[in-house]
Amino acid sequence: xxxxxxxxxxxxxxxxxxxxxxxxxxxxxxxxxxxxxxxxxxxxxxxxxxxxxxxxxxxxxxxxxxxxxxxxxxxxxxxxxxxxxxxxxxxxxxxxxxxxxxxxxxxxxxxxxxxxxxxxxxxxxxxxxxxxxxxxxxxxxxxxxxxxxxxxxxxxxxxxxxxxxxxxxxxxxxxxxxxxxxxxxxxxxxxxxxxxxxxxxxxxxxxxxxxxxxxxxxxxxxxxxxxxxxxxxxxxxxxxxxxxxxxxxxxxxxxxxxxxxxxxxxxxxxxxxxxxxxxx
Amino acid sequence: xxxxxxxxxxxxxxxxxxxxxxxxxxxxxxxxxxxxxxxxxxxxxxxxxxxxxxxxxxxxxxxxxxxxxxxxxxxxxxxxxxxxxxxxxxxxxxxxxxxxxxxxxxxxxxxxxxxxxxxxxxxxxxxxxxxxxxxxxxxxxxxxxxxxxxxxxxxxxxxxxxxxxxxxxxxxxxxxxxxxxxxxxxxxxxxxxxxxxxxxxxxxxxxxxxxxxxxxxxxxxxxxxxxxxxxxxxxxxxxxxxxxxxxxxxxxxxxxxxxxxxxxxxxxxxxxxxxxxxxx
Numbered sequence: 132x133x134x135x136x137x138x139x140x141x142x143x144x145x146x147x148x149x150x151x152x153x154x155x156x157x158x159x160x161x162x163x164x165x166x167x168x169x170x171x172x173x174x175x176x177x178x179x180x181x182x183x184x185x186x187x188x189x190x191x192x193x194x195x196x197x198x199x200x201x202x203x204x205x206x207x208x209x210x211x212x213x214x215x216x217x218x219x220x221x222x223x224x225x226x227x228x229x230x231x232x233x234x235x236x237x238x239x240x241x242x243x244x245x246x247x248x249x250x251x252x253x254x255x256x257x258x259x260x261x262x263x264x265x266x267x268x269x270x271x272x273x274x275x276x277x278x279x280x281x282x283x284x285x286x287x288x289x290x291x292x293x294x295x296x297x298x299x300x301x302x303x304x305x306x307x308x309x310x311x312x313x314x315x316x317x318x319x320x321x322x323x324x325x326x327x328x329x330x331x332x333x334x335x336x337x338x339x340x341x342x343x344x345x346x347x348x349x350x351x352x353x354x355x356x357x358x359x360x361x362x363x364x365x366x367x368x369x370x371x372x373x374x375x376x377x378x379x380x381x382x383x384x385x386x387x388x389x390x391x392x393x394x395x396x397x398x399x400x401x402x403x404x405x406x407x408x409x410x411x
Numbered sequence: 412x413x414x415x416x417x418x419x420x421x422x423x424x425x426x427x428x429x430x431x432x433x434x435x436x437x438x439x440x441x442x443x444x445x446x447x448x449x450x451x452x453x454x455x456x457x458x459x460x461x462x463x464x465x466x467x468x469x470x471x472x473x474x475x476x477x478x479x480x481x482x483x484x485x486x487x488x489x490x491x492x493x494x495x496x497x498x499x500x501x502x503x504x505x506x507x508x509x510x511x512x513x514x515x516x517x518x519x520x521x522x523x524x525x526x527x528x529x530x531x532x533x534x535x536x537x538x539x540x541x542x543x544x545x546x547x548x549x550x551x552x553x554x555x556x557x558x559x560x561x562x563x564x565x566x567x568x569x570x571x572x573x574x575x576x577x578x579x580x581x582x583x584x585x586x587x588x589x590x591x592x593x594x595x596x597x598x599x600x601x602x603x604x605x606x607x608x609x610x611x612x613x614x615x616x617x618x619x620x621x622x623x624x625x626x627x628x629x630x631x632x633x634x635x636x637x638x639x640x641x642x643x644x645x646x647x648x649x650x651x652x653x654x655x656x657x658x659x660x661x662x663x664x665x666x667x668x669x670x671x672x673x674x675x676x677x678x679x680x681x682x683x684x685x686x687x688x689x690x691x
Contacts, residue, residue, distance in 0.1 A: 135573060147429075230658065232518040233537075233571035239512055257513075258572075265573040291513035292538075293415060293545040378510065 133221050135266055141217060142180075142268055150177035154269030154296075156260060159183035159220075160200040161209045164304040164312035168273040169213045171301055180267050181210055182219040184226065189255030195399075200317050219267065226262060235261050237284045237291070240379055244392055245280050245403065248369055256281055257288050264296050272296050277303040277311050279390055279405040283379060303405075309335070311404045318400045326363050327402055330395050333359040333371065334406040337391055341411045347385040349373050360395060369394040369401070376407065385411060413501050415546050421497060422460075422548055430457035434549030434576075436540060439463035439500075440480040441489045444584040444592035448553040449493045451581055460547050461490055462499040464506065469535030475679075480597050499547065506542060515541050517564045517571070520659055524672055525560050525683065528649055536561055537568050544576050552576050557583040557591050559670055559685040563659060583685075589615070591684045598680045606643050607682055610675050613639040613651065614686040617671055621691045627665040629653050640675060649674040649681070656687065665691060 132138050145152060153176030155168045161183075172179045183206055190196035203220065210218055234254055240246075241253035264272065274282045286298050304312045309331045310324070319327055333356035340346040340355060353371055360368045374381055376388040385408055394403045412418050425432060433456030435448045441463075452459045463486055470476035483500065490498055514534050520526075521533035544552065554562045566578050584592045589611045590604070599607055613636035620626040620635060633651055640648045654661055656668040665688055674683045 139575075149427075228571075231571050232520065233515065233568045234518065235513065235515050235572070237513045262571075262573050265575055268575065288513045291508075291511050291542075292515070293542050295419070295545060295548065 132219055133225060135225060138219050138266055145178050152176060152269040153179045154267045154272045155181045156263050157181060157183055158185045159206050160202055160314040161206050162312045162314060164275050164277060166213060167304050168275060168301050169215060172273050176271060178216045180217045180219060180269065181215050182263055184221055186255060186259040187223055188258060189252050191249055191251060200314050234258050237287050240284050240287055243379060244370055244372065253284050260285055264294060269296055271299050273299045273301055275301050275303060279392060323397045326366050326397055329360050329363040329366060330393050330402060330404045334391055334393060334404060338406055338408060341385050341408055349383050365397065367396040369396055412499055413505060415505060418499050418546055425458050432456060432549040433459045434547045434552045435461045436543050437461060437463055438465045439486050440482055440594040441486050442592045442594060444555050444557060446493060447584050448555060448581050449495060452553050456551060458496045460497045460499060460549065461495050462543055464501055466535060466539040467503055468538060469532050471529055471531060480594055514538050517567050520564050520567055523659060524650055524652065533564050540565055544574060549576055551579050553579045553581055555581050555583060559672060603677045606646050606677055609640050609643040609646060610673050610682060610684045614671055614673060614684060618686055618688060621665050621688055629663050645677065647676040649676055
């Protein structure tokens with residue numbers, strides 16, 4: 132369905148039946164990461180809604196909005212196979228009227244890491260997610276840990292604004308070699324693809340140092356990680372940081388709820404990944 | 412009720428019964444303007460919720476948050492008399508946790524008129540209204556024309572963010588002499604109170620010029636209005652403007668949906684008023 136008023140009619144019916152609605156917001160070009168979110172939603176809800184909307188307001192003017200990969204036919208096949216109950220795939224002008232002026236943002240959390248390299252990105256994300264929540268009115272919404280900062284920001288928005296939706300975080304899904312599944316992986320040629328793995332290798336090395344060598348010190352861990360990435364030619368390390376999962380503040384030593392966040396750039400392609408350090 | 416979780420439990424029950432929920436957000440110190448909103452809500456809904464919350468985030472640092480008039484006992488009596496079903500009167504720390512960081516704002520609309528004299532005011536208003544909507548989940552919410560810019564901004568926010576609440580605008584209620592009912596009128600002593608009327612006189616004079624003299628020209632109308640206010644000693648005219656009701660843009664001639672917005676200051680007391688020009 133492409134129209135908000137059609138969705139409202141449908142959702143109204145479902146709500147009256149007392150069904151639990153699970154919602155998976157996506158930008159389409161679905162991969163196995165999305166499918167894992169959908170399957171979790173199917174398990175935990177009576178009725179699953181997926182949205183496919185490449186949201187222009189979360190792309191910067193120099194970014195890849197126009198060339199972001201799209202394949203709605205293939206996506207619809209996948210959704211049918213997964214027995215998704217409802218697809219919402221609006222056009223841009225259905226979501227943003229010409230005189231649109233209302234924005235939602237999470238201070239501080241939105242300015243760092245991804246926000247520093249993509250100014251305005253999280254303002255666009257929060258605004259569209261809130262709009263989608265208001266249209267779909269789900270009981271639960273599913274987000275992947277792959278976009279860790281996004282997940283943390285959305286949880287913060289939901290808490291701060293008392294939005295009546297439960298956010299369900301889902302693990303990052305990886306390709307066989309460890310690369311985090313992402314629609315943007317399609318941009319990578321074979322050589323770039325093998326270089327892209329250095330970020331994951333750095334994260335795994337840090338995890339190993341923590342778990343096997345019992346090294347918890349921020350500087351030592353990050354230095355080791357950075358070295359791995361910097362060895363790779365034509366890869367730009369944008370950030371590699373060790374923070375607390377709940378407030379994104381830097382930590383000096385690995386503690387409960389520490390996450391390592393990283394971003395690299397290969398040519399024009401930005402890739403992000405992260406690793407939550409559990410049991411150490 | 413003071414706790415969000417108690418409200419959610421209660422509202423959950425009411426929703427299950429399929430009842431229409433009407434909501435009147437207030438800052439308390441209820442006057443006949445509020446009562447008219449409540450009565451309209453009672454007529455149009457099955458279950459009426461009133462909130463009383465003096466929202467700190469919509470007051471500037473130099474403004475009257477601390478001394479804003481409060482009388483919860485008297486308010487509760489009024490709500491009982493009006494047979495309001497539920498009162499939500501949270502403490503500040505129930506609405507804003509220490510690490511609160513999420514804000515909603517409507518660009519442009521929030522920067523002009525009241526927004527110019529009260530920077531950040533409408534960001535605070537939008538944020539708290541959205542929070543209240545998410546907590547109460549009303550079908551309809553009632554706002555007075557007295558705060559015309561606030562009403563227009565909230566309607567814009569609701570449209571832009573697809574919030575599933577119908578905004579019901581209600582006419583300004585006035586004292587016998589024409590002064591718009593406002594909790595802040597209590598600040599006025601007898602002399603100030605009589606001076607305060609000059610804004611309403613200016614608005615009525617403009618209305619008369621339009622209706623009786625068929626004068627539609629912006630400059631002529633506003634000049635006449637300003638002259639009336641400027642004659643009054645110790646009254647500062649902050650703005651007097653003629654705008655379109657839907658986008659707050661200045662109009663050169665009175666047309667359908669024209670509103671005159673004004674604000675004056677008497678000593679430390681700011682007062683606003685407005686007049687929608689109907690049938691001319």
